[in-house]
Amino acid sequence: MFSLKMHFSWVAAFLLVLAQSSSVKSGKCPKVCSCDGTKLTVTCVGKNLTEIPLTVDEITLKLDLKNNNLQVLSRGAFILTPYLTHLNLQRCNINKVKEGAFRTLGRLVFLNLAYNKIDILYQESFDGLSSLKELHLDHNRVEEIQPGAFTQLGFLNMLALTHNQLVYVPNMAFQGLHNIKWLRLNYNSLNNLAPEAFTGLFALSRLSLDHNELQFFPTQTMTRLPEVTRLDMSHNPMTYLGEESVSMAKLTHLYLDHMSLQDLSDQALSRAPLLSHLDLSHNQLRYLEPLSGPKELASLNLKGNPVYCNCYMRPLRVWAGKGGVKLLGACAGPPNLSDEPLQDVVPLDLRCRSRGETLEDEFEKEDETTGSPLPTDKPKQKVKCPVNCGCDIESQHATCEGRGHTKVPRGFSTKTQLLDLRSNHFHHLPANSFPGTSQVVSLHLELCKVHEIEGGAFLGMKNLFYLYLSDNDLTSLDPRAFAGAPKLTYLHLEGNRLVQFPGSALALLPSLFVLHLEQNAISKLEPTGLLSVTPNLRELYLTNNTITATAKGALDSAFLGTLHLDSNQLTEIPTHALSKAPNLEEINLSQNSIRWVGPNAFKPIAQSLKRLYMDQMGMEKMSRDALAGLGPGLRALTVRGNQLEELPDLSPLTGLEVVDLQDNPLMCDCPLLRLRRWMENVSLEVIATCGHPPEIRGQKVRDVHVFTSCPEISSPSDKKVVKASRSPKFKKPKTSLLKTPGVKARPTKPKAKLLKPTKTKPQRKPGGPKLTKNKTL
CATH class of the missing domain: 3.80.10.10 (Ribonuclease Inhibitor)
Incomplete structure (x- = not known):
């Protein structure tokens, strides 16, 4: 009986194998293709196909269609092959992938679209590829990534976008790639990365950005990549x-x-x-x-x-x-x-x-004492160099600093990269002043008494990256002053006599990233959209001008991150001028005559602001809601050297790393209890001293015991702790903000003497450009 059962089992197994073999042999296979039923693969390479074959067996796992002429992938193009795990569409002249083209391929793990003609990645181009792990889009013509293009690729490990035509990567471009490990963006034309370009790539460990046109290290963008261990930025200028x-x-x-x-x-x-x-x-x-x-x-x-x-x-x-x-x-x-x-x-x-x-x-x-070559010296290689200048072939530097030139010397080596002409007497720079200097990256023209720059003066300087025109006599700039220098990124115009923001001249500088305009005579910032001509401007320095007013929206900029308006003549926070500056991280307003900071003063930039400097402004009062909207994102707050007796609630600012409250005559009484409680609960050092009452003047707020008799404050809205020792001595826009309820203050003009702005020149290192970090703190 047992052997009979064994016999029937063996026969059943044999018939099953035979049936499967017969099924494989009889499975559908396009005429021009070759099929392997055991491996479930179909290969249709180089058959000049213009459409996806309709007779591919439904159970196919691997489909190779490279070297055909498909051109357009229509919606549902692979609806008949839902079990595909590998799909090769390399070199198929594909110029468009329509929405939903891959929607039925939920099992696909590998997709190769390399060497095609795709120029735009649409929002739903890759919908349905929920299991995809590797995507090759290299050697296409991609110049635009629409928001949401990759949102369905949650399991993708590697994305190759090399050898395309990307110039800019927008915010959230790779949203949805939660598991990506390697992102390859090399061999494009990238010159700009949005601050949030890589946000959400929490698993990314390797990023390739080599062979692009990035002219500065994208610090802000890279801080969004907490897990990256390997970064390639080589071959960028x-x-x-x-x-x-x-x-x-x-x-x-x-x-x-x-x-x-x-x-x-x-x-x-x-x-x-x-x-x-x-x-x-x-x-x-x-x-x-x-x-x-x-x-x-x-x-x-x-x-x-x-x-x-x-x-x-x-x-x-x-x-x-x-x-x-x-x-x-x-x-x-x-x-x-x-x-x-x-x-x-x-x-x-x-x-x-x-x-x-x-x-x-x-x-x-040469030996400086004898003028003869040193015994161990080799003969110096001759290099092309103008009279009364020095040129070095190894470093590709040339200098004519302080040689008394009245015209720009001609005849520098075409390989020169740094050209130093500072401390001469040029007065006027005519058109085409620098022929044969197309490789110059950094040009120094400080202290040259330049009062006029003719349009086209820098023609041909296609690689100019740094331009130093500081400490000259410029009062205005020709609209075409910087024509011919499209890569100019760092522009120094501090220490001149410019009377207005040189917007028209900057319109020819699409790559401008940092602009120094300190120590000029600019009195107003207007009109609206002043910075629209410099869409990529990241840092703007206007310290030590005579700015009294800013037009509404004058400083609106999608990219601006650092703004210095210190040592000017502003009388109020320029809130209205910053209505649309979503990425502003640092603003310096120190040494302006701003006596009062009203409610919601920083609300338009509250989500991005990290550093706020308001030192030595003669400030007498801050509204309880002056810092409304600012929260954990703020890292630095300084209000040193003002006339503040009280401060708004700082407890929402949980991310503070630096805070400076020194040299304010704080009223050490119950209204200051909230500040005292905050100081006790934070780990950073906070120095604040009492100015009133007289018997404890000069003592640290943290050390005095006058607060022991104050009732505890349970919430920010609690108004029971109100008795102040002195009445306010300044004008307030709203009587409801007075310290003493029911007492109407009489507006008075502020009498505090303005502090004289101090001039500070940016430090530069001889022999090469170097930015200096703000040392306000």
Whole structure:
């Protein structure tokens, strides 16, 4: 009986296998394609197909259609093959993927759309691909990513968008990619990344942005990537990396090679503590200071840089030795150390001939005392250079600083990247003043007594990135003054006599990122939309002008992040001028004559504001709602040196890292109890002193005991703690805000003497441009 059952079981299994085999052989297969029934694959490569074959078997798992002529993927194009896991549509002349084209492919894990002609990624192009893990869109013509294009790709691990035509990545462009590990955006034309471009990519560990046109490190954008460990930014035209540029807590590998870096702040990587490998090869770095921040750095690549091994390199060599950092690269000079590996150079050999010797002096090959070549020197290679100027072929720098020139010298090497003409007497810059300087990245024209710049003066300077025109005599600018310099990103016009904001001249600078207009004579900011001509402007410095008024919407800007209006003549917070500045993070209003800060003064920028400076304004009162809307996002608040007796409730500002309340005559009485309670509950140091009553003047608010008899405050709306020691002495717009209920204050003119603005010039480092971080705090 048992053997009979075994026999029937074996027969049943055999018939089942036979049936399956017969089914496979009889399955549908397009005539021009080859099919494998055991692997469930269909291959239709290079058959000049214009449509998806209709006779592909429904149970097919892998479909290869590369090298055909499909052109358009219509809605529901793969409705007959719902079980596909792999789909190859490479080189099919596809120019459009219609909404819902892949809607039935819920099992697809791999999709290759490379080498097609797709130019726009539409909102629902990839709907239905809920299981997709790998998407190849490289070598297309993508120039626009519409919002929501990737929202259905929650399981995607890798997205390749290399070799496309992207110029800009908008906010939330990759929304929905919650599990993506590697995003490849290299070989595009990116010159701008929106601050929230990568928001939501919480799992991203690797980002490729090499071979683009980024001219500055996108610090704000990168801070949204908490898990990135590997970042490739090589082959971008960056010339400078400023303080705290790289703020990425888990970054271990950073590639900044083959760029145009001339300078690197020692604090540039201070917020990348886990960095272990840094590639700075093939830049224009002549020396480097020890890097603060990275504690795990194992390798620093300086190959291909014109590193001059003198005393300026000694601190780096000592630091590398102590930290076990391997230095890759070799010395470019002096002759006795030329081609010597940096790792093998002994710190004692890194020395300068004299204490006051500059980097430029180190490149001179002649003995300053005899004028004859030093015995160990090699003959200096001849380089094209104008009379009464100095040019260095290795660093590609040229200088005519302080040589008494009255006209811009001609005849610089076409490879020159930094041109220093400061401290001459040009007065007037005519059209085409700088022929043959198309490779110049940084141009110094400070202290040249320039009072007129003719339209087209900078024609041909297509790579100009930094322009220093500070401390000249400019009163206005020709609308075409900067024509021919489309990449200009950092513009210094401080220390001139400009009487109005040079909006028309800036309209020709689409890449302008930082604008310095300190110490001019600008009195008004108008009309509405003043910054619309500079849509990418990120930092605007207007310190030490004579600004008394700002038009409504004058400072509206979708990109502006830093605004300095300190040391002007404003009498009120310019709330109306900032009605549409959604990304403003820092505003400095110190040393204006703003006596009163009313309710909702910062409401339009409350969601983005991180740093607020209001020092030495003679401020006598802040409305209880003056800081309404500001919350955990605010990191710094300073109101030092004012006339404040009370402060609004600071308890909503839970993210404060810096707060300065010093030098205010605070009324240490019950109305200040809320501040005292707040000070006791925060971890940061808060220095505030009592100004009243007289018997405790000068004592710290935290130390006095006058608050012990005050009733506790249960909520912000509690108004029972009201008795003030003195009546207000300033004009208020609303009597309902007075400290003493029922007492009507008599408006009086403020009598406080204005503080005289102090002039501060931005610091610049000889031999290369360098931004300086605001030191207001």
